[in-house]
Each structure stands twice: as C-alpha cells, then as structure tokens.
Amino acid sequence: xxxxxxxxxxxxxxxxxxxxxxxxxxxxxxxxxxxxxxxxxxxxxxxxxxxxxxxxxxxxxxxxxxxxxxxxxxxxxxxxxxxxxxxxxxxxxxxxxxxxxxxxxxxxxxxxxxxxxxxxxxxxxxxxxxxxxxxxxxxxxxxxxxxxxxxxxxxxxxxxxxxxxxxxxxxxxxxxxxxxxxxxxxxxxxxxxxxxxxxxxxxxxxxxxxxxxxxxxxxxxxxxxxxxxxxxxxxxxxxxxxxxxxxxxxxxxxxxxxxxxxxxxxxxxxxxxxxxxxxxxx
Numbered sequence: 001x002x003x004x005x006x007x008x009x010x011x012x013x014x015x016x017x018x019x020x021x022x023x024x025x026x027x028x029x030x031x032x033x034x035x036x037x038x039x040x041x042x043x044x045x046x047x048x049x050x051x052x053x054x055x056x057x058x059x060x061x062x063x064x065x066x067x068x069x070x071x072x073x074x075x076x077x078x079x080x081x082x083x084x085x086x087x088x089x090x091x092x093x094x095x096x097x098x099x100x101x102x103x104x105x106x107x108x109x110x111x112x113x114x115x116x117x118x119x120x121x122x123x124x125x126x127x128x129x130x131x132x133x134x135x136x137x138x139x140x141x142x143x144x145x146x147x148x149x150x151x152x153x154x155x156x157x158x159x160x161x162x163x164x165x166x167x168x169x170x171x172x173x174x175x176x177x178x179x180x181x182x183x184x185x186x187x188x189x190x191x192x193x194x195x196x197x198x199x200x201x202x203x204x205x206x207x208x209x210x211x212x213x214x215x216x217x218x219x220x221x222x223x224x225x226x227x228x229x230x231x232x233x234x235x236x237x238x239x240x241x242x243x244x245x246x247x248x249x250x251x252x253x254x255x256x257x258x259x260x261x262x263x264x265x266x267x268x269x270x271x272x273x274x275x276x277x278x279x280x281x282x
Contacts, residue, residue, distance in 0.1 A: 034075035036146035060112035079103035089125030154182035158268030178210030205263035
C-alpha cells in the first residue's frame, strides 16, 4: 500500500472517530433508541399529597401497560430512553428517574419501582418555562441517540414565574425538540385564584409545540392513568400508525398544536401580580 493511500485511510479513520466522540458524552458512542423522552411532572403546592401519589402511580402503571410495551417493541430499535423529573418554581427541579432504557417489561417495572421508592414533595410557584428549559438541558446529559426527542409536560395551572412560556417553548422547539402536554383541569387540590378554566386552550396555544405536538386534557383524576397511557402510546407510535388512529378516537380528545396563538400566554404572570397579596407562594 502506498504512503499516500495509508495517509488517506488514516484521515478517514480519524474523522470517523471524531464523529463518534462528538455524538455522545465522555467519548462514548450514543446508544440508538426510538425516542428520548423527558417526563416533566408538576408538584406545585396546588397539588394535594393524594394527587401527587396519583401522578406517580399513573406514570408507573402507564409505563408497564401492555399497549405501551407493545408500542415500544414495534419501534425501529425496540427500545426507548426515558428520564422523569418533578418541577414547581423556577429553581425546583428534582430528577426522580435518571436516563434509562426501556426495552422490556422488566425494564419498565424497574422504572416503576424507582417512582415508588420515595414519596413526592411539593414546592412553591409554577414555572412551566423553567421546567421546559431544564428538560431541554437533560438531553445534553443523555448518552442516547433518539430518532426523536420529546418533553412530556403535565401541570394544573399557567406559568407564573420565570421567563414567558411561549418564548421558551419556541427556543426549545427550535432545537428540534417536541413538547407534548397533559393539562390537569381537576381542581382537586388547594383552591387557587391562579387557576384558569380553559387550561387546555392555554397548553395548546402557549406550551406545546414542535413536529406532531399534541396534548390530552385531564378533566378529573379518574382519567389520569388512562390519559398517561394514551399519551405514551401516541408518542411512541406516531401519527401515521394504527395505534394513533385507535387512541385518537377515544375521549378526552387529542388536540394538536396550533399554528398561531390566540391565548394570552402571560395570563399566569398577570394573575400572580394582581392577586399575590392574597396567598403564600404556590
């Protein structure tokens, strides 16, 4: 082999190695998965202790549900990467399940066990925008390479702390991340002057975004486990699948992101400013 050909091969090998190093943290090759999924769960003070437990149990039940496991198995790689964190105000973000793969029932049950290991704790205020920023940052820590990246965010009220939520939403989706929503219109916790009756509209116009973004409203807590299951199946299966058509036909309806926003995305901040003298931080 000539010296020039050997040099060319060395350059190609070096370039390939550089690509691998850039693709994953710490110089490790990123593990391919069908989706990198961030589960971002509201634990603000407007949620009662019982509701916090319902949320944990709902996610645990959904991740181990046969239809969710089937959707995972039918993916190109047959596995997904998930992380689960709880959020409230601008500085309240607690990772409960670090990045991990789910490719089998045993994997899913391991994640469910992590969710039940310690009781959830609530915290003050509601910063959806900061939760979205934190969720987007978690992808930088992932050692996985997903075919798509999704933040799945649930909450029972509008943003009232941190940057404007629609601006952060646009910044996050510009990174190629999809944001799906689960607005909780249950009104079962502490009564609040910061609730909005049409939280589903707020989520549709101000929170969700990116390719194929959607939200599933929850009108009462009895719907929560099924809503989580449906949303996971839809995220894993995609709009062109048979599973999507089956889930879309159920109630509550699946609502896709709107092209334009007609909602006042600063309503939470305005309500907080007008009424903050009435309550402690929530």
